[in-house]
Amino acid sequence: MGKEVFEKYESNIRGYCRKWPVELVSAKGSIYKDVNGNEYLDFFDGAGALNYGHNPEYIKAKLIEYLQNDGIVHSLDMYALPKEKFIDYFENKILKPRNLEYKIAFAGPTGTNAVELALKLARKVKGKPDIWAFTGAFHGMTLGALSLTTEQAARDAAGVPLNNTVHIPAPYSMGGNFDTIAYMKEILEDDHSGYGKPSAIIIETVQQEGGIYVFSEQFLQDLRAFCDENDILLICDEIQIGCSRSGTFFSFERANIVPDIVCMSKSIGGYGLPLAITLFKKDLDVFKPGEHNGTFRGCQLSMVSALAALEMTVNEDIPNKVKQKEKMVKEYLEREIKPLLSDNMEIRGIGLTWGIDFKDGKMAREVLDECFKKNLIIELAGREDSVLKIMPSLVIADELLLKGLEIIKKATMKVLKNRK
Ligand SMILES: Cc1ncc(COP(=O)(O)O)c(C=O)c1O
Structure with missing residues (x-):
C-alpha cells in the first residue's frame, strides 16, 4: 500500500510529513534512511529530542541489555531501579556540581505535560491565576501550555478561550527597542494598568519555535531580579533548548541565574524515548500525593536511556x-x-x-x-x-555538519537568484 495508507487513513492533522514526504525505515547518527534506501541528512533532530543522534551505540547497548533481562518497563510511579539510578545520577552529576537544589517530579510523557505540572505548581504556591509569558513563546499544545503558546493557528484550534495568561512583548519587539523589564514594572505598579500580579513568568532563554531569539544574559538576570523583587516565580522551559543544546547543560547557566521551576523533556529521554520532568526548589514542594498524575510517567526504558544520555554528557x-x-x-x-x-x-x-x-x-x-x-x-x-x-544533533561529525551547511548555502543562492 505504501504512503497512501497515511493519506487515506491518517487525520489531516499530520504535519511534518508534508514537508518531507518520505517514509522512514531506519536511522543512525545524523542519517535517516527511507524505504527506498535513500539517505537524508538530519538537521532537524526530532525537534530537539535527538541531541545524541539516532540510535547512539552507548545508549542502545544499555537499552538492549535492559530489555534482554526483562527489566520492568511500565511501573507508573512505583519505585523502580532504573528511576532510582536516573534520579541519583541527575542529582549528583548534574545538579550538585551546579549548586542546584531541586526536587524532581515526573510529568508524563511529553514536554507539554512538564509545563502543565509547572503551571499547576506555580498557581498552587502563589495563588494567582495568571502566568506571564513572552510574545513568540512556545510551551506546548495542551490547554494550559497552549494558553502560553503564541502561534495563532495553534491557539485558534483550541476552540475555547485560552485564559489566565498575559503575553509581554519580548525584548526584540519594536525593532529591538522594547524595554520589556521597564514595561513589566510599569504594569505591575500602575493600579490602572488592568493587569494583576502573576504567579509566575515562564521563559525559554532562547525562543526556538518563535524564531531562534537568544535572550541576553543581562535580560535574563534582570528578569530574575524582577521576579525576586515582586514575589513571582520564574519558570525556565528547557524542553527544547536544554540538555546542552546552547553550550551548557541548562541553558540558564549562561546567565548565572537559578529559576524556581525548570521544565525538561525531549532530549532528557536520550534516545527519542518519552520522558518529561519538572524541577522545582525544595520549598515549593506543596503537592499532595497523586495531585498530578499520568499513566506514562514511569517508562523505565526512558529512565535507562536518560541515565545513559547523562553519562554521555558528563563522560564526553x-x-x-x-x-x-x-x-x-x-x-x-x-x-x-x-x-x-x-x-x-x-x-x-x-x-x-x-x-x-x-x-x-x-x-x-x-x-x-x-x-x-x-x-x-x-x-x-x-x-x-x-x-x-x-538544529543538528550535538554529536554530529564535523564533515556532515559542513555538508549540511553547504547544502543550505547552495539552496539559499538558488532561491535568492531566482528571486532577482
Ligand atoms: C520550548 C518547548 N516547550 C514545550 C514543548 C512541548 O513539548 P511536546 O511537544 O513534547 O509536548 C516544546 C515542543 O516543541 C517546546 O519546544
Whole structure:
C-alpha cells in the first residue's frame, strides 16, 4: 500500500510529513534512511529530542541489555531501579556540581505535560491565576501550555478561550527597542494598568519555535531580579533548548541565574524515548500525593536511556563539544551565508541552534524545499515560518555538519537568484 495508507487513513492533522514526504525505515547518527534506501541528512533532530543522534551505540547497548533481562518497563510511579539510578545520577552529576537544589517530579510523557505540572505548581504556591509569558513563546499544545503558546493557528484550534495568561512583548519587539523589564514594572505598579500580579513568568532563554531569539544574559538576570523583587516565580522551559543544546547543560547557566521551576523533556529521554520532568526548589514542594498524575510517567526504558544520555554528557563533555561546533557553524554562516542575504535578513543563534531569518515565509519554504531536494531534512520556525532552523544533533561529525551547511548555502543562492 505504501504512503497512501497515511493519506487515506491518517487525520489531516499530520504535519511534518508534508514537508518531507518520505517514509522512514531506519536511522543512525545524523542519517535517516527511507524505504527506498535513500539517505537524508538530519538537521532537524526530532525537534530537539535527538541531541545524541539516532540510535547512539552507548545508549542502545544499555537499552538492549535492559530489555534482554526483562527489566520492568511500565511501573507508573512505583519505585523502580532504573528511576532510582536516573534520579541519583541527575542529582549528583548534574545538579550538585551546579549548586542546584531541586526536587524532581515526573510529568508524563511529553514536554507539554512538564509545563502543565509547572503551571499547576506555580498557581498552587502563589495563588494567582495568571502566568506571564513572552510574545513568540512556545510551551506546548495542551490547554494550559497552549494558553502560553503564541502561534495563532495553534491557539485558534483550541476552540475555547485560552485564559489566565498575559503575553509581554519580548525584548526584540519594536525593532529591538522594547524595554520589556521597564514595561513589566510599569504594569505591575500602575493600579490602572488592568493587569494583576502573576504567579509566575515562564521563559525559554532562547525562543526556538518563535524564531531562534537568544535572550541576553543581562535580560535574563534582570528578569530574575524582577521576579525576586515582586514575589513571582520564574519558570525556565528547557524542553527544547536544554540538555546542552546552547553550550551548557541548562541553558540558564549562561546567565548565572537559578529559576524556581525548570521544565525538561525531549532530549532528557536520550534516545527519542518519552520522558518529561519538572524541577522545582525544595520549598515549593506543596503537592499532595497523586495531585498530578499520568499513566506514562514511569517508562523505565526512558529512565535507562536518560541515565545513559547523562553519562554521555558528563563522560564526553558534550557541552564543551557544542561550544566547539558552535564556532564552526557561526563562522560558516557569517562568512558564507550572511553576504548572500539582504540587509533586513538576520542570522541568529547560539550553541547548535541557529536561524536564518529570511523575513519571508515563502522564501524560507523555497529554501527548505531546495535543501530537501539535496536530501537535507531541515525545519522552519518563527513568524510566518520565515526562519530556516539549523538544529543538528550535538554529536554530529564535523564533515556532515559542513555538508549540511553547504547544502543550505547552495539552496539559499538558488532561491535568492531566482528571486532577482
Ligand atoms: C520550548 C518547548 N516547550 C514545550 C514543548 C512541548 O513539548 P511536546 O511537544 O513534547 O509536548 C516544546 C515542543 O516543541 C517546546 O519546544
